[in-house]
Amino acid sequence: MKKLLPLLLAVSMLCSCSVLSNVNWNTDALTSAAGKAAVAASITDEQIVELCRQSVAQLDAQNVIETGKYHQRLMKLVSPITVPGLKLNYKVYKKDEINAFACGDGSVRVYTGLMDLMDDNELLAVIGHEIGHVVNKDSKRAMKKAYMNSALRDAVASVGSLGAVTSSLFGDLGEAYLNSQFSQKQELAADEFGFDFTVSNGYSPYSMGNALAKLVTKSNQQQSKVQQMFSSHPDSALRAEKMKAKAAAYLKK
Secondary structure, eight states, X not given: OOOOOOHHHHHHHHHHTTTTTXXXXXXXXXXXXXXXXXXXXXXXXXXXHHHHHHHHHHHHHHSOEEOSHHHHHHHHHHTTOOBTTXXXXXXXXXXXXXXXXXXXXXXXXXXXXXXXXXXXXXXXXXXXXXXXXXXXXXHHHHHHHHHHHSOHHHHHHHOSSHHHHHHHHHHHHHHHHHTOOOOHXXXXXXXXXXXXXXXXXXXXXXXXXXXXXXXXXHTTTOOOHHHHHHHSSTTHHHHHHHHHHHHHHHHTO
């Protein structure tokens, strides 16, 4: 049902209901013959951050937010931690999936299933890994790709109200982002960031290696976003061993 509707229609509808009204969209680019691909190629960091913010807000609305013991545990763990240039915000999704993600606007979402599996050291390492993708701008690239691949034109063509357009657009972007995969190089760099993140905040240097090892083992039993992220490459076990070797070398300093 991929109808090639003019993007100008999409943008005029979105702007008329104040969606992304605080972002300076290039209307001329949106109407160009190159269409959506051209828009994605020229999209700014500010626009990507806003897409991230509203897409995560839609995901928040679609999930049950845990505000009890899991939330308290998470906030106790991360409250003292800051990352230069990022205004981090955290929520816990009440789901059994072993899952977590961070987005370009600083949103970090952790699933109760992951928190059940990990101790605090390992949990912080996974969170650090996710934040590493944001710091390294992998998350912004993933959202940009999600925008390119989103069903924006389908949503505008098929829904019957502006509210539905908004929900469909950001729901689609959020799901596309969650289903995105990073390259092996990006994952290795995020591993390194996760290692440094835990050590610099006073946690065990073995945190990243132990978290990776748990996820690799668990991936044979249950599939989820985090497991796919950590074990989508054939050298996943080697990555865990690399982080453990790095921890051993760190302790010998």
